[in-house]
Amino acid sequence: MKSATDLQTVVEMTRSIPCAPAILPKLLKLAEGGSADLGEMEMLINLDTGLATDVLRTANSAYFSSNQRCENISDAILRLGSKVLYRIAASTLTGRWLVHPVRGYGWEPGDLCRHSLCVAICAETFSKKMNLADASTAYTAGLIHDLGKFALAYANFTSLDDISDRVPAEFSTWREAEKVVLGFESSEVTKALLENWGFPSTFVSVGHFYQTPSESPEADRPLVTLIHAAKHVATQLGYGVGVDGFYYEPDVEALQAAGFKDEEMDAAIPEILTTIQRFISPAGDIRFT
Amino acid sequence: MVPSYNPATAQMPTIIVGVADLKISTEPATYIATHALGSCLGITFHDAKRRIGGMLHAMLPTSKITQGEKIREAMFLDTGIPKLLTALIRAGAKKADICCKVFGGAQLMATDNFFRIGSKNIDMFYRLSQEMDLDVVSWEVSGRVNRTIRLNNLTGDVIVKIPSKPEFIR
Incomplete structure (x- = not known):
């Protein structure tokens, strides 16, 4: 002490x-605009394996899933939309930081x-x-x-x-x-x-x-x-x-x-x-x- | 009183009561616990003769706030306390043998106008305890502490934990 x-x-x-939510403001900026750049969003999400996993899991959850499975982040972004995606990112990134012992x-x-x-x-x-x-x-x-x-x-x-x-x-x-x-x-x-x-x-x-x-x-x-x-x-x-x-x-x-x-x-x-x-x-x- | 280690009770299973929830147990060797009461009230009922206990974790004083919507009875003191009492009596407890203890109701500073749930809950509990003629043997309410409580169904003791402090018994 x-x-x-x-x-x-x-x-x-x-x-x-290591898990500071530093990419969150960049995602926020992308999600705020009406026409989010999906390519850039995909790139940012793929930088963080844990976040990418959460996004795919949510896109394939009972709530969001259609008959077709999302196999990649690009499909998941289209299915979830930028607002939902941003919310997942905010929760995952800050949550991980905040549970650090x-x-x-x-x-x-x-x-x-x-x-x-x-x-x-x-x-x-x-x-x-x-x-x-x-x-x-x-x-x-x-x-x-x-x-x-x-x-x-x-x-x-x-x-x-x-x-x-x-x-x-x-x-x-x-x-x-x-x-x-x-x-x-x-x-x-x-x-x-x-x-x-x-x-x-x-x-x-x-x-x-x-x-x-x-x-x-x-x-x-x-x-x-x-x-x-x-x-x-x-x-x-x-x-x-x-x-x-x-x-x-x-x-x-x-x-x-x-x-x-x-x-x-x-x-x-x-x-x-x-x-x-x-x-x-x-x-x-x-x-x- | 500070709880000491007792091998007979250390391994007892714990039933968890969520917010706006109530649970009872007819199994003596059981704990019933609820976490982080905040301004909510945690109310324990215990029939020591029959070792039947129950706990309510109520968030708000009155169900009238919901204006006719379907309610969760355990969320409110005016519906949750009668429900807990009824459940205990159905399980075999006798009202005359039930002791009640009440915990929680923490309050922010200078809350004359806003965020008064703690004091509203305490006022409502006091009123209901009079109306229902409850035998309230312990009040551990108000203040600025977040309490976690655990009822030992064997003894009726309630173990209280607040952040950064040792546990104590009521």
Whole structure:
């Protein structure tokens, strides 16, 4: 275990994790345009054997399969369409990164992945009800919103224990304690990681400001607020929530400005839970595709 | 109380209760467990004389929120608790011998306007426990911790785990 160090060192350390979702922004760019370049998409997917396997498996699953089997990625792309394909890629790539074993935050193996998946599903559900962002964008933003915490846990600092001790003793929020103990917030690590990987600026805003959407650039605020709401609803659901989870305050101003209402969020929970339980078993096992 | 290692109970099988789910067991040498309650409530019923136990993992206080849609009874306290009690009595438990314990209901900070499921669940459970005359012997609710619980059907003890802390018994 190491004592505290600077933000840049934390970001540098995560470069050694082999399965960073670095091709995701390139796929996002391809999927965002109406006429995705299928050849380039195929090339990117084929770079990653695990992703290519997931794409083929999904294309040949009972849900998508016709009489004819997809034998290659090119056929699978045509069958699934760029949106579904992108969703598989986002889940596979970030999921793999997030289940990398780390210590910190009181997580059990896979906890950050479970929690991020719940935030993604909440964000997708609210995006459809609130019309604040495209559903695929909201889903991806939910998956990647807290990568900085993963990076901090990967760096394996004793400082995480100091934060964990300080928060209940001083009745401070987790963010306040991070700032005092580390000198920076985990959201700044998320921002640096996403910038390094070339994610679009909206996603960088999500990572940086999802805890305080009122401070985000105005153009990004609808998506950032959506993730803020999704994050807290997912926290209440409990899946993968670590020692930090409940030590946050809602940004009431941003939530009200975006039109969120407490009762409506509660009413969406049965639908959200049904979706989550398609991907997470009662014992907590995750099945992304 | 901190649980100590006991070879007699270490190998007992565990029945897992999902979110919006309930399970009972008439087999004494069994654990019934549920993971990561968050703001949900985990409620255990146990008849110590007959060693019949059950657990509910309810997410929301009231089924009225669904406005006439088909509901999953175990998702809500107002439908899940009566269902769990009925199941236990059908399995041979006597209501007068059933002890109840309640866990969960964690809350974010400064939640006057939003994200109040934890406190709503606790309020509803309190009301229902009075109305149904439940013998509630343990309350381990509220706070800012995510609880995982495991009912030992042999003893009625509930082993509680929260992140970064040792297990303890209620």
